[in-house]
Amino acid sequence: MSAETSEPVIQVNNLSKVYRDFWGRKKVRAVNSLTLDVKKGEVFGLLGPNGSGKTTTIKMLLGLLFPTEGEIKILGQNASDVRKNERIGYLPEESYLYRFLNADETLDFYGRLFNLPAKVRKQRTDELLSLVKVEHARRRQLKEYSKGMTRRIGLAQALINDPDLILLDEPTSGLDPLGNRDMKDLILKLKGMGKTILMCSHLLADVQDVCDRIAILYGGELKVLGRVDELLKQKGATQITAPTLTPEAIAEVEAVLKKHGVNQVQVDNPRSDLEDLFLRTVQESREHPGRRIAP
């Protein structure tokens, strides 16, 4: 069953959130009449600049904030119903973990909240620490962790219950490019396992890499909603990619295009992005220590 046709895991209908001050006076309308669905098995991205209402929306989905208006159904239950949390994993914007615990204790604690048996907790802890690559620091208290490591252990706690729905708030924030790549690979791996993922971010490249559908919020309002590949398709241009051509071949191609009335032709070597360059550099440095990498 494709994501388009499958049942919605999250249904948000006309959702609004108004923050008020101590006297009940309206301070700001953080989310305004938001309506959207997230389908089973898709990776859905919530995009927007700072203050656009992404985190507020996620917190309302989780029942941490109460909507001023509108309805939320998440896995068929109300957002305020704690039973829905049995099937949810949540990675907060900052990894708000208990910094006095070590990695083992952290995962054991969250596993206990799901009433996982001791054997399962131990097994899941080992698996997840391996998955997020912090096995070597499992006995260290989280206060000694770097931001990236804390982020990884935050992700591990979100997956402790093998959730059906995973909500990731700025999942790549604080990660180095390697960690960033790992996180995106992991998101795709989870998608491959049939999980539904809702992530919010303002790092557009990350979203573009992993999301099936996106919604762009601005000022608390939904501005764009659709499939990433559809939304990014440039309908007024055609791109042809070929192995490196000789100058003569390029001239011939330009002549053919001119014959068909195309006068504005841009011919150049395609560029990879900085992330690719960085990852290649690190990879080659690992394989050949001490050697300078040719650009």
Add this chain to the structure above:
Amino acid sequence: MSFDPVAFSLWPAVLVWLQVVGVSLALALVVGFGGAVASHGFRGFGVAFGEIVAGFRDLFSLSLGRIYALAKLTFLEAIRRKALLVFVVFAILFMFAGWFITDTGQKAALQVKVHVIFVTWTLSTLSLVVVMLLACWGIPEDIRVRSIHTVVTKPARRLEIVLGRILGFSGIATVVLAVMASVGYVWLNRQVPPESQSELTCRRPIYGAISFLDRTGDPAKFGINVGDTWMFRSYIEGSSKARAIWNFPGVSASSLDADENLQLESRFQAFRSHKGTMDRQLLYRFEFVNPEKELRVPYKLMEVAEFIGSTETVPRKIRPDGGVKEYDLINDLVDSKGNLQVEVSCVDPGQYLGMARPDLFIRTPDAPFLAGYFKSVVGIWLMLLLVVILGVSASTFVKGPVATLLTFCIVVIGQVFRELLDKVAKGTQEGGGLFESIYRLIAHMNPTTPVPDGLATQVMKTVDRGLENLLWVFRQILPDFSYFNMAPYIANGFDVPFDAAVLPSIVVVMAYFIPCVIIAYYSLRLRELEAK
């Protein structure tokens, strides 16, 4: 000893508790439904009802595993945040306290009293401060740093969070107190001078009911007041028909010591209206009475041992005034219901003997000091549990500093100002209520001078009565911390009575546990867990 252990009446207390909780619950429902309707319109009825149903659902789906996990987290948090540094303060106090409080020149009983009071005061104060701070800051700090977000987005119910926190902080309180109490016990045994060690004991008294006869032999509610402002003791006149009559319940052969003697301990006070005989103390006499058999058996004359008390060893076989007839204390003088009646009379004419209910008791075989000490520590532990319950509950709706202040005020009022609050709430405090007192201050009137009549006075008194009623309500919901202070018992060499001290302490903790947990649960449930 100037305290009077009175057995706690459990069922009347339960009845009052049901009334107070019932009325509070009804008020909470009215406010809850009213608030829901005000914010949601008629749909509010459904919203409010849904919250009540959710509360029951959460109650019946409690998970001991999750509560344990949260309790363990709380315990680890306290330990890793250096809460146990309190032991350093404790150690410093105990290392040097001996220099200042040990005085071998004092009476043995007083030396023991000073040492015991120091230890129990240190235990309760240090542990109270630590536990109060931990309990009041746990949840607000969790909300401030948002670590609670990773908990409430798991299947953890708000009720489990509250219970887990309470359990965890109670665990810390238990560990802190157990360690300090053990050290305190060893310290006491080593620090009290050897010649005073005999006073480290645990008397187990059987108290009786007291009644009086006046100088003409007629029943009276009290004896004579010889001019004390606080009339703890009543006085009986010497060489008259005035008597103080004690009725001791539950007396049997097991009340006797190993040598078949009955130990009667008394702490009477003398009031002399003339010099009298200077080479001896006032004389008094016991008379054992069995009304069923119409037996009256006088016992020998004795001298009052003022301020130190005396223990009279009454043999099981009594032969009054060297006569031939011998009476068996248990078989002849204890009535069929197990009551022993003892009449006390003062012999010296024109002199007075003062006594209160606890001034005469049957001293059954003593228990080891450790038994009383342990109960006293249990009293402190119960107080800490109550502080944890109050602190955690307060911390669910206010921030840490405010929760600490609120809990501190409840403890101080419940411990120190409860008597004053009682008087003001009942309108028996000299000088009137709030506005009358302010008026007296401004007008430089002393508290006993009547305020001039007039319309303003009427208004003032009416407002004060309203405030007194408010205070009465306030008083009803404030816990009585006096029960938890069991130190006076062991400091005076007595066992801690279960029915007068331990039972009410347990009942007070349980009485506050249920309503506080309900308040804390709904406070957490109905608020957005977002740091602001």
